[in-house]
Amino acid sequence: MADSTPATSEVLVVGAGPTGLMLANILGGYGHSVTVLEARDTLIDYPRGVGLDDESLRTIQSIGLVEQVRPHTTPQHIMRLVNGRGKSIIINNPQTDEFGWERKHGFIQPEVDRELFNGLSRFDNVNVHFGHEVLDVEETADSVTAIARSTDASGNAVETRFEAQYLVGCEGGKSPTRKRLGVSFEGESPSTRWLVVDVNNDPLGTPNVFLGADPERPYVSIGLPHAVRRWEFMLHDDETEEQATDPEFVNQMLAAHVPDPSTLNYIRRRVFTHHARVAGSFRKGRQIIAGDAAHLMPVWMGQGWNSGMRDATNLGWKLATILSGQASDKLLDTFTEERRDHAKAMVDLSLTMGKVIKITNPLVVIARDTASSVLNLFPSVKSYFADMRFKPMPRYVKGVLADPSTKASGTANGKLTSKLIPFTTANTTVSPVGVQFIQPKVRTDELGTVLLDEAVGKWWTLLVWGNDPVDVLPARTLAKLEELGARLVAVVPETQYAWAKRDMHEDTLVLSDTTGRLKKWFDDRPTPMLLIRPDRFVAGACLNQDGPQTIDAVLAALDFQGAPRTAAVVSPATAN
Known part of the structure; x- marks a missing residue:
């Protein structure tokens, strides 16, 4: 039996695994309608992933489920690589909390996935259908329709059509969506x-x-x-x-x-x-793949689950931008541009770690253990492993970015190359564009002391150190930021908070740098003005006088259409 009248929503998510559930939470929080189709009758209830990192917990924070998830985690999960005699070769115990949370957590995936699923009950516009296997997908210039098979109460097979503007396949490594798209899935599956x-x-x-x-x-x-x-x-x-x-x-x-x-x-x-594979593209037309459907990696670095979270974080705000009319769907091309290289880097790192662990040749084992013993004598080397600096952090060099030196749109060099004195005298030449911004604690009279994201909300942020954005930007640029829905934020030392609250514009959110960590960040970099994306990555960074040109370059990379967002998303009262 077939139902010829399609159920409609803005986005179809195929697969109620962690990536699909997170994406549905993000889109639901932005006010968009989502249908999740899952072939299984229930969520998977046995343990799979065991490592949750600080980037993922920051994303969980953004959808308001940290308090529900934290009871299923063990923070500060230390890893020791030991040889055949039980002697430590490497100890991995990162102490940093630059993104607001401990770098590594052990976790029980079924319990965390269930909290992501339960979180969807907050949204009237998000529906999950278990026992619905997608048989085929039809795509037109304006929509995509999934034909799904389920079973009714009498045990009869029923086919139902679900229509949306976009479909995201999050069905795991054997993804039918990826196979339908015909994209490559390059890599290897070690025989071990x-x-x-x-x-x-x-x-x-x-x-x-x-x-x-x-x-x-x-x-x-x-x-x-x-x-x-x-x-x-x-x-x-x-x-x-x-x-x-x-x-x-x-x-x-x-x-x-x-x-x-x-x-x-x-x-x-x-x-x-173990599998180590990355799709050649994450998008074709109105169909997209994310999570294990787009990349599979060995377990050694505990990054499979977390890479899916990064995909959902990157893709969620972009779909919301397109659905609200602020950008064309050319923006979706940046999903592959920004996520594929980092996913491959994590796959390669996981493979390398696996090869170190799996050595069985006695001579090679002796060489490995001897080299580790020598290297561990050097503090800088021990710190390299202890702080997990060998793990490549996401750095986007193409996408929704503006280069801080050249102001080029859509690209960002990893180094600052300007010859202006503020750049040549800076403590670092590493560009902050294309990387995730830090999340220290800040203070306001209204909120008290909170993590930065809790104060600025979950959409775009124009953050300026020590100045009121309204005073250093022209009216035409401020008008564009208002259309974008960006929050204007000034950060000042605690000693200047009362002055800033009194003298800065009423629409500017004033934050006290109560810990001094933001001042230290800006001390080291000649970029006191930042345009921060909804996924907390820096899209633009510049001196105040370069603000208009930098912001224009970011908007061009976004393919910004100038359409205002819905009040439910833009309103400061609902953005936190």
Whole structure:
């Protein structure tokens, strides 16, 4: 039986995994209608991802679900890479909280995914349909329609049409959406297989992560929230999947880790193979892919779940911009431009880490362990690993950006090249454009002390150090920022807060730099004016006199159409 009258919404999300659920939350928060179609009857209820980073938690903060998610996390999740004798080769314990949260967390993915799902109940314009498998998609110049199969109460198959302006496939590595688009999925699937064992009532009780680079059998041991423990063991070529999941075999694997494996409360025992692949493009026409549908990576850096969050964060505000009429859908081309290179960098890093762990040649193992011992004697090298500086942070060089030196639109060099004295005397020549802005705490009389994003809201922000934006920008530029819906923000030292509140324009949000961390950021960089995107990446950075040209360049990269957003999104009262 087929229903010929399509159900309509602005965006169709295929797949109720973490990326799809996050994207639906972001779009719902911006007031847009979303339909989520999930082939399964329920959310997946067994553990998968185990690492949640500070960027993802900042995104969760932006949709108002931090308090719901935090109980399912272990902050400051330390990782130790140990050799076959149990000696630490590398300790990864980053102390930074530049984005407002601890750099690394252990987490229980099913519980966090469920909180993302529960969060959708806040939005009348977001609907989730379980048990709906998308069979085909029809696309026209103006819309996209998914034909989905479900089963009615009598067990009969029903086909339903769902129409929208855009479809986003978030169905995982075997994504039918990606296959329909016909884009490449380049990379490799290493032949090494791993046995994953999850148990309740953690028999060890030690927190954090141990990566065992043991040439006899590499392993992973991870302490997780809610008293869950995960082990992963590399399988030898002659060990079958049936053998590996046999209880006796699993008990043998755990004999060196647990006093009595036979008493464990198992959640699952499963064999899997790592994949390292990235799609050639994340968009074709009105169909887009995100999360594992766009990139698959080995587990070693715990970045699969987090990369999906980055995709949703990048894509969500862009779809909202297009749907509100502020930009054409050429903006969607920047999704691939901005996200693909970083996703590939994380895939490559994860592969490299896996190769370090999986070494079994005795001579190579000795060389690795010796080199690690020597390098650990140098503080700068130890800090490099401890602070996780080897992890490539997202830096966009093409997309919705303006170069701070040349004012070129759509591109941003990683270095500042201006010959003006403020640039040549700066403490750093690294450009802040294309990277995520920091999130320290700030203070206002009305809000008290809060994280920066809580104060400025979730749309565009024009942030200026020590000056009122209204006083340093011409009326024509201020009018464009108003059309964009940008919040005008002045940041001052605590000592100047009373003066700024009294003398600055009433539409300017004045923030006190109560910790001094914002002053330190601006001390080091000759860019006291920032245009910050909804995903908290810096789109433009400049001296105050260069503000109009820089803002125009960013708007050109955005393909800004000048249409005002809905009051529900622009209003400062609802933007926080």
